[in-house]
Amino acid sequence: MDKKTVEIIRLPLILALVVVLGSAALILSHSATKEKIEEQNRQRILNSLRLLIPDALHDNALLDSAVEIYEPEILGHRAPMQMYQGLLQGELQVLAVPVTARDGYAGDIQLMVGVTDGGEVTAVSVIAHQETPGLGDLIEASKSDWLQQFPGKTLLNPEEQQWTVKKDQGAFDQITGATITPRAVVIAIKKALSYAQEQFQ
Template sequence: MSILTTNPMVKNGLLLGLFALCCTGLVAWVNALTSDTILLQQQKQLTLILNQIIPTELHDNVLSEQCIFVNSPELLGTKSDLPAYIAYKDKSPVAIAIEAIAPDGYNGAIKLIIGVDNQGVVLGVRTLSHQETPGLGDKIDLRKSDWVTHFTGKLFKDNLNIWKVKKDGGQFDQFTGATITPRAYVKAVANALTYVEQHRLTLYQSHYTCEANHE
């Protein structure tokens, strides 16, 4: 009689190994079936957010198709490349939507995106991802609070003293019991706007899709 059939430990081990192999195959199969759907949903979500922070009446191009990757660890909060989307009206650049990272959130990095026009007026800000504390720091999420809408219409000038929470002498409300999150967020917005002001012409001279520019 084979040791494989008489030794319960060996038999159970083989069964567990086979089960694990089947599960891995199933996960890979499901992932292959759903990857295109997930990508499509992500693209739809991106388009929705871009059209929120740069209203459709201001541009006539597809924002997600006019994009360049940028890099500035100091002002954009990460060593990784981040996309900046260029809005055009009658073939002239009118605004930019740029992603940024607030690396010093209470529970880690916060990813956000800012829309700003040629005059430095903020058109909109949205949170893309975060891990902030529910009921406190998560007020940066539009589904939880309208706090991020308070950036809209603000004119950015290179006076970072006012681009702070009120507790630090600035113009933006902090959250009750949670100052770290809004402080990090406002700083990230101000830094990203500083980057745009410093590199606007270079950004406007780029005519690539994100995919083509990042090969």
Template sequence: MIIPVSKNALILAGIALVCVSILGLVNQLAQPRIAQQQLANKLAILNDVLPQNSASASLLADCVLVTQPQLLGRPTPQAVYRLRDGEQISAFVVETTAPDGYSGNIDLMVAVTPDGTILGSRVLNHQETPGLGDKIERRRSAWIDSFSGQQVSQANKNNWAVKKDGGQFDQFTGATITPRAVIAAIYNAGLFVQQQPELASRSANCEASL
């Protein structure tokens, strides 16, 4: 038995097909602009944690993917960018995660010299409590800058804690879990760089990971 298709149904189907085609075309045309914006955002963050004007497209290309859940907080690959001064690497920029924030994962980017000195750090993403835990954001407070210039080593691990726990860093009133998590993640990023000498010689494989 053949079920007749009404004229209205055919018209609607035609309109739907045209709409889908238009959306696909618009999306295709927008992709280059989206990619450029992602690149600009990534470079802005890299420049935020590195000495002024260090970040460039070449830095994005000089990148390796690593998987180290114990120190970097995720079971999936994360990017490590390599800043070079001639043939020598002057800093690594590590994408890392604090898995034990008050409201879940806190993603960070941390710039570290080969000897474990923190050049800068920024929070990329979090779900911490507004007005309390969100002070880890640079736009909310300068707390995240307190790690710049600090060195990471096995010997000074006890210093990498909030003052409440005997360390050297401030905690937030009413929110101690969040700064604890961030401090640990930054310390672990510095430790990771020192424990992975092969980072300097590995072939780049991020393909400008964004």
């Protein structure tokens, strides 16, 4: 085999080796990153659940209590979601209900609403949104206390027709300059309350 033929064969082999090694590195990197992302997501969900399902109201492992639900009409889901149950001595005490407000200013707003067996909101957590920074994103607990007006509320307190923002003659504060986002969130929370009430019956 002459030198020219060796060179012709060697170059593709080197390229093939580089591709194989690069692919292997990517696979290993993806595997390590995937595990880290999954753990971060698990921790984020658990942190939210600690607010939604208080320790005093459950003695079960919350992440193991997930029930898959898919309610596109009632709860606005676009895909199956996880609902979490807080059990105390085997009795259902609290539900963390996933709900999607499809009518946010910039698109879907994904929420999780904690509801007790007595029909009270324990807390509301914003899971994901694309609302405008400095306006619509003030629904986030880390950026304002707007969500603090919901714990303790029920379908009867305030009355049904008042489950909207004050601009619409409702009971809930809006966010200055951003009425569409809070309006969507209030309506979504009400839907989650209604759904939870049916589950407790």
